[in-house]
Amino acid sequence: AGRGRYPRGEQQPSDAVNAAQSQALPLAAAPADRLRALLAAADPVRVVQLADGCEAARDAMALAGQLGRAHDQAQAGAWLCTLLLRRGRYADVLGLARSVLPMLAAPALLHPLAADRQELLRVVTLAGCETGDFDIALDAAHELVRLTAEVGEGGPNLSAAFALAVCFERLGDSWQAIRLLQQTLRTVDGSVPANLRMRAFNGLCAISIGVYHRLVGAVPESEARAALDAGYAAGQQARDLMPQVVDPVSEVAILGNLGELLLYRGEHAESDALLRASLDLARVRGLTAHGWRIQASIGGWLVAAGQPAAALAAMCDLLHTMGDDAPQQTAVRANHVAYLACRGLAQPVEALAFFERVERLERSRTITQLRAQSALFVTRAEAQHAQWQAEQARLDACLQRDRAAEYAASAERDPLTGLGNRRHLDRRCAELLPMAWQAGQPLALALLDIDHFKAINDRFGHAVGDRVLVVLAQLLRENTRTGDVLVRHGGEEFVIVLPGMSPELSTEVCERLRERVAAYPWAGLCGAGAALTLSIGLSGAPPHDLSALLLSADQALYQAKHGGRNRLCVGLP
DSSP: OOOOOOOTOOOOOOHHHHHHHHHHHOOSOOOOHHHHHHHHHTTTTTTOOOOHHHHHHHHHHHHHHHHHHHHHHHHHHHHHHHHHHHTTOOOHHHHHHHHHHHHHSTTTTTTTTTTHHHHHHHHHHHHHHTTTTTTHHHHHHHHHHHHHHHHHHHHHHHHHHHHHHHHHHTTTTTHHHHHHHHHHHHTTTTSSSSHHHHHHHHHHHHHHHHHHHHHHHOOOOHHHHHHHHHHHHHHHHHHHHGGGOOOOHHHHHHHHHHHHHHTTTTTTHHHHHHHHHHHHHHHHTOOOOHHHHHHHHHHHHHHTTTTTHHHHHHHHHHHHGGGGGGGHHHHHHHHHHHHHHHHHOOOHHHHHHHHHEEEEEEEEHHHHHHHHHHHTTTTHHHHHHHHHHHHHHHHHHHHHHHHHHEEEEEETTOOTHHHHHHHHHOOOOHHHHHHHEEEEEEEEEEEEEEEHHHHHHHHHHHHHHHHHHHHHHHHHTTTTTTTTTEEETTTTTTHHHHHEEEEEEEHHHHHHHHHHHHHOOHHHHOOOOOOOEEEEEEEEESSSHHHHHHHHHHHHHHHHHHHHHHEEEEEOO
């Protein structure tokens, strides 16, 4: 989307001027003049016809490379990624960004093209979410958080929050995505560019639609209706900002989202007008993926208006047109509308076929989300912790340096495993617990004990037992965050402190860790027949007191041991 390059009150280029600029590329002009014309035609703020803008950006990128103009080449590449995203060419965005991001990170360009770099990271986040490449999306989003924390301004922080919210929404936590955007919006004011505020409000609107689809029919109608009302309020705020912004893509998205919300609110006449207006704009501007989503919404409108035959024909045509390029959410929506239309036409066999397609797509999406969370060790706690990380980034860098020096100079390290010892646990908790209490943040503490470790020592020898402890320590490092506290508490007992993580979320973390340890090929390390499991006791703050947390975790560990071992128990607060 456009970056608000034209301040409020400044004259903005008309569509006619944009079109004239996109054509004004004299082939016989001097290379430098032609490059300037190509860049003018490729600027996402000015582009109306996306295909022409993409062609101009490609030509500008190639010509800048020939002329040795690194600044212009990198900027043209970043702009091309933005335009490809608008066209729904998500895989192309990710492919091109691999070469463009290193250009923008060149020392000479870090400051001049800082805004373009941040925008490209946002674009990569969105594209990665659309293709299911969540590792790429989250890497880009967290890099954007880091960069915006260095700037310390409301606008970049809002852009980073939007990128993270999209990740969390696509990973299945729409509610956390909403909370993240709402919290960030409360911290910004009118000095933040209108296009960034408009994008965030529209994001809230779109995510609320997804929440409504999940709630409707599963909860009381009033709860689902509340999601609609919240989404509509956010969409209206985005629409109010539209006159201040040159952003042809967001205009289409905002009108389409509001039209869909009005449909679910039963305001059919107003919904029809907005949906058809947004579809016309999407077609004129070449926004293919947006157009498909709006067509699916129009299909829903036809069903609601008592025209199931027209809705079925429209959805069959849409599904055929999209083919393998169909965005997953749009495919789900189109098949669901077709299912409703077949029900209305009393065609049970066809209705069942469309319903089964919806179920397969939803299962596929759920599996993708779960695999991404497992592979990337992403839980809802990452969302809760994300803003805290951004706000503390610069401070943490200084603290980490001081802590490293202090840690090395003191006797806080277990000599066998390299983890912290009890002294390290006491010092770190003296820092973390007051911080968690003051910020109202949760904190979890897990006490881990190796099951039947004495039998390992007796059967394979103490040297093998020591190797087991070293390998287990490494497994703990690999499956925790850099900010977590890892301690060998004594013998075969370990402690993990998880800042920002509530007991229910830390349960997911500890369960995955327990399963990882049980699945490790211990026989290759120890000898034939060797196996290793963990019993885990888990507690959570409040209370923000180390002794109370250890006592609660120890009692839970006792339950896990006497309940059969190789299990997790949660202690009482």
